[in-house]
Amino acid sequence: MSKVLNEVLAANQAYSQAFGAKGELPLPPARQFAILTCMDARLDPAKYAGLAEGDAHVIRNAGGRATDDAVRSLVISHKLLGTREWFVIHHTNCGMELFADDVIADLLDDDLGTASFDGKSWSNPHHKGGHAAGHFIKWHTIKNQESSVVQDVRRIREHPLVPANVPIYGYIYDVRTGRLDQVKAATEAGKPKAA
Numbered sequence: 028m029s030k031v032l033n034e035v036l037a038a039n040q041a042y043s044q045a046f047g048a049k050g051e052l053p054l055p056p057a058r059q060f061a062i063l064t065c066m067d068a069r070l071d072p073a074k075y076a077g078l079a080e081g082d083a084h085v086i087r088n089a090g091g092r093a094t095d096d097a098v099r100s101l102v103i104s105h106k107l108l109g110t111r112e113w114f115v116i117h118h119t120n121c122g123m124e125l126f127a128d129d130v131i132a133d134l135l136d137d138d139l140g141t142a143s144f145d146g147k148s149w150s151n152p153h154h155k156g157g158h159a160a161g162h163f164i165k166w167h168t169i170k171n172q173e174s175s176v177v178q179d180v181r182r183i184r185e186h187p188l189v190p191a192n193v194p195i196y197g198y199i200y201d202v203r204t205g206r207l208d209q210v211k212a213a214t215e216a217g218k219p220k221a222a
């Protein structure tokens with residue numbers, strides 16, 4: 028069996044043995060908020076935002092971008108599960124700043140295996156043939172963290188299915204300090220409009 032699979036199953040066994048009263052948690056998040064953030068392995072929203080099981084929704088994707096699917100989750104989060112405040116949290120040193128759409132599309136076109144990065148550019152160790160499908164995907168890369176947070180907050184704020192009274196806060200998590208720094212222009216753009 029794979030090493031990782033073994034480790035995960037062992038960790039889960041220990042977790043479930045100490046599960047206790049968490050089995051009784053209600054489905055709607057108790058603290059009524061949601062976080063949209065990046066999948067980056069260095070980010071642990073439960074820790075950086077102080078969450079326990081049952082507290083809040085955490086929606087993650089590459090970059091923490093307000094994609095159609097992220098908006099779908101946020102709308103469900105409010106409409107059916109009662110969250111009333113949302114955070115968009117991007118972070119410093121995000122992998123999404125390290126490539127552009129044509130870069131990943133060209134790499135995938137050449138080979139599907141993991142590419143390597145030399146600090147400046149990406150290359151494929153093998154060239155076994157990939158697929159052209161990557162040219163038809165919008166990868167939601169990031170050129171500037173602050174503007175990406177503002178963009179995403181604005182996109183959510185202006186979405187027709189997002190009610191005007193949900194405040195949306197924009198932050199950048201610093202991977203070197205663990206600190207959340209507010210992006211004022213984003214929080215400003217995400218201010219609730221008086222009901």
Ligand SMILES: [Zn+2]
Pocket residue numbers: 065066067089090091118120121122123
């Ligand atoms: Zn990231």
